[in-house]
Each structure stands twice: as structure tokens, then as C-alpha cells.
Amino acid sequence: MTNHVRIGVMHDRDWAPEGLPGFARQVEALGADDLWVVEDLGWNGGLSAAAVALGATQRLRVGIGIAPAPLRSPALLAMEIATLARVFPGRLVAGVGHGVREWMAQVGVAPRSPLSLLEETITSVRALLRGERVELEGREVRLDGVRLVHPPADVPPVVAGVVRPRSLELSGRVADGTLIAEGHGPADMENIRALTAKGGAGPEHSLTVFSFACVGDDPAEVSRTLHPHTEGHGAWLGRPQEEVFTVSGTPEQAAARVGELTAAGADTVVLRFVGDEPLRQLEAVLAAAGRRPRR
Template identity: 80%
Template sequence: MTNVRIGVMYDRDWAPEGLPGFARDVEALGVDDLWVVEDLGWNGGISAASLALGATERLRVGIGIMPAPLRSPALLAMELATLARVFPGRLVAGIGHGVPEWMASVGVAARSPLALLEETISSVRALLRGERVELEGREVRLADIQLVHPPAEPPPVVAGVVRPRSLELSGRVADGTLIAEGHGPHDVESARALVDKGGASADHALTVLAFCSVGDDAEQVARALRPCVEGHGAWLGRSPEQVFTVSGTAEEAAQRVRELEVAGAGTVVLRMVGPEPVRQLGKVLKALGRQARN
């Protein structure tokens, strides 16, 4: 039995109308988290989180990630506060730099991405705590802003980042860090060292995303994963063989989850690849000793 939280991603390529049913299905399986995606041209993170929260009763829903350049910190705090008040204790807000090319394509590329992310996360967290914010930063300007309806339980705000300076920033200003797909146990250990260097608190949690494909036919699993590991490997600057996945038989996949846990992951979020994702997920959960909830 593993103590790590287990989550599942609703993939950006899946139709939005399927999200409520998927959320109910995975909640019944016994997962802890459902993570939704905000990528340019795909889905909106706040609207997707609203659908998932409204369709379920206990799932924690994470947004991974909302690009700081696309959103005013004041508006972002207002939207998150609304969800956190209606669904207390069930929301995690992920904020990141955004893909530079995408941000440039809509005219919001930051002059200083590090400053923008730090100022956004800091001001959003302060607003969610009910504080009055006055900020004249390098990228963010807020003049005497305060939420009328802050949540009694502010949701964790985590940074979805990859590079060393951004990981240190996450440790300095965020409640946790979201680590992208393809990163294995050694990467998780390195990320922990960097967020700690940045001054992370003892409860600063690492959430690790991982491609997951499960089956008894190793060649079939490899074929299903190939587009993911090739594309993500190119983004990470790694060969496909160096892209970490949670894959193989159910027992092998469960072992990969345990390896991430030992390395320091507090939550492992599985991005299912291949047919029948809910059935695949169920096999992994069973191998981890998780029981379905009726």
C-alpha cells in the first residue's frame, strides 16, 4: 500500500463534454485528484475545474497550469476564490510561465517571466488570504485590491515549472511545485533540492505528472507511448528512452509510482495513454492496493 496521493489527468485532447462523466468514473475508482489542463487553444482551466468539481463529491481538482501572462492576478484570485468557497478544500491552483511561443502568439510575452510568475503567485496568494494588496512590481501592478469574498480555506497555489531558477522561485513563493511529465525519480530529488534551496516550507508538496500506459503486451504499450515520449523528449531535450513513464504491466506501473514516492513525490498524477483509460487506471490502483469507492 502506498501513501502517495494518486491523481489522473483529463487529457487536453479529450472533448470537454466528456469531463463530468470521466470525473465521476475516476472518483468511483478511488483516486484522490483529478487534474485539468489549460493550454492555448484547448480548454480553459477555471471552466474545466468548475465542471469537474460540480460533477463530483470528494475529488480534489487541480488546474495544471494557468499561464501567468494570460491572466490578471486580480481576476485569477477572484475566480479561484469563488471555486474555493463553493468547494472548500477541493481545489489546487497551478500557475506557470506558459509556453513562450504561445504567449508571444497572443501578445502577452513577459519582459521578465521570472518576475511575472513571482509577482503573480505572491499577489494571488495574498488576495486569497483576504489581504489588501498594493504592488508596483516589474510586471504586476495592483492598486489597493482586496477580495470581498475571500475563501475561509485558501486553496494551495503551486508553481508548474521546470528550470532551476524557476524551481527555486517556487520554493520561495508557492505552496507546492508541479513537475511535468517525463521526469523520473532522480529529477524529483533534484527538484526537491532546488525548491528547498529557494526556502520551501516543510509542507511544500511535489506533484509529479507521468505518462501512463498499462498492458501485458510490452510492444503494444511501447507503441501507445511512442508519440508522447518522442514529443516530450524533444521538449525536455532528452532521447525518448530517457523520458520517464509509469508503464508496463499493472504491477510494473505501480512500482514506478512507488519509485516517485520514494524520491519525494507527494502526489503522482497519471496521464493515461491508449484505449480505455479508466480501465487502465483501475488496474494500476488495484496493483497499488487502492479500493474502489461505491
């Protein structure tokens, strides 16, 4: 089952950016499909991190997870994505989301209507990437005849990183796919699929699932390592800590958890490793999933 899903890894926001090129090259050599970078306020820039990872590798697909719509002009976001997509065709996925409202307020860009802003941003960015001239007088976005001079021939997917029901419907209506935050497991997937379908998503609408991951042979140590992450994330999701889904355990158990997400509809599973030696953990999961290193 895991051979039919893309398996990726997150370059965690807490890791120093100067380590990204070497990390990306090692992830590629291990045989992973994707590397996802993070854009959170005060950490790293997502577009610049994606450029670093793409430039350091040959075939690895790189995802931006996620660019906060309030922090990014749709025109500038489309320009940046188009540049990367032209230089590295077929290797980019652009994730866009609401952004953490408290952080957006910190920098004075919290929108009146987060739903309108996200819809107008994704709609206009996708149109610009297709080479269209965009006229939009929206509730949050205004574009007066903007067109890209160098749109990409291979238009990258634009996916929505969202959690709440109305946002999931919006993703199904306007995005190429949905990026699902850590903690969501197979039991959540049916509802997520239903909500994106309600918005109009078809079978081509992709589902990318982020998941906390910890691999080791000592269950108690794995549990201790995951605890602070699942505790905090459970509070954010509004669910008990024990219901926060993780890809964890022995390599075989972790690969089986990836298989559970695949069976529930995930197209891509992105592992956010916690604990020591994330590359060793990734290698163990990939081997258990039947993936071979690329030389």
C-alpha cells in the same frame, strides 16, 4: 508505498470537454484522489474545466495544471480561484506557470520578465486569497489596493508548474508546492528538491508529478503506444527518449513506478494515460496499488 501518495489522473487536453463530467464521476468512483485539468492555448479553459469537474463530484480533489500567468490577470485569477474554493472547500489546487512563450507571444502577452511575472502573480494571488489588501508596483504586475470581498476560509494551495532551475528556486520561495512536468523520474527528484529548498521551501512544500502512463500486458504494444509521446516530450526536455520516465507496463509494474516516485519525494502522482480505455487502465493501477473503488 503507493498507499501514502495521492494518485490522480489527467483529463487530457485532447479529450472533448463534454465528456469531463462523466469522466470525473467515474474517476471518483474508482477511488482516485485527484483529477487534473489542463489549460493550454486553444484547448480548454482551466478554471471552467475545474468548475465542471468539481460540480460533477462530491469528494474528488481537482487541480488546475496550469494557468499561464501571462494570460491571467492576478486579480481575476484570485477571484476565480476564491469562488471555486468557497463553493468546494478543500477540493482545489491551483497551478500557475510561465505558459509556453510562443503561445503567449501569439496572443500578445509575452512578458518582459517571465520570472518576475510568475513571482509577482503567485505572491499577489496567495495574498488576495488570504484576504489581504494588496499593493504591488512590480516589474510586471500592478495592483493598487485590491482586496477580495469573498476570500475563502479554506485557502487552496497555489503551486508553480515549472521546469528550469531558476523557476524551481522561485517556486520554493513563493509557492505552496511545485508541479513537475511529464518525463521527470526519481533521478530528477533530488535535484528538484534541492532547487526548491535553495529558494526557501520547507518540508511542507508539496511535489506533484505528472507522468505519461500506459498499462497493458504486451510490452511491445505499450512501447508503441508511448513512443510518439515520449519522443516529443524528450525533445522538449532536451533528453534522450529512453530517459523520459513513464508509469507503464503491467498494472503491478506501473504501481511500482508510482512507488518509485513516492520514495523519491512525490506527494501526488498524476497519470496522463495514453492508449485505449484510460479508465480501465486507471482502475488496474489503483487495484495494483491497493486502492479500492468507492461505492
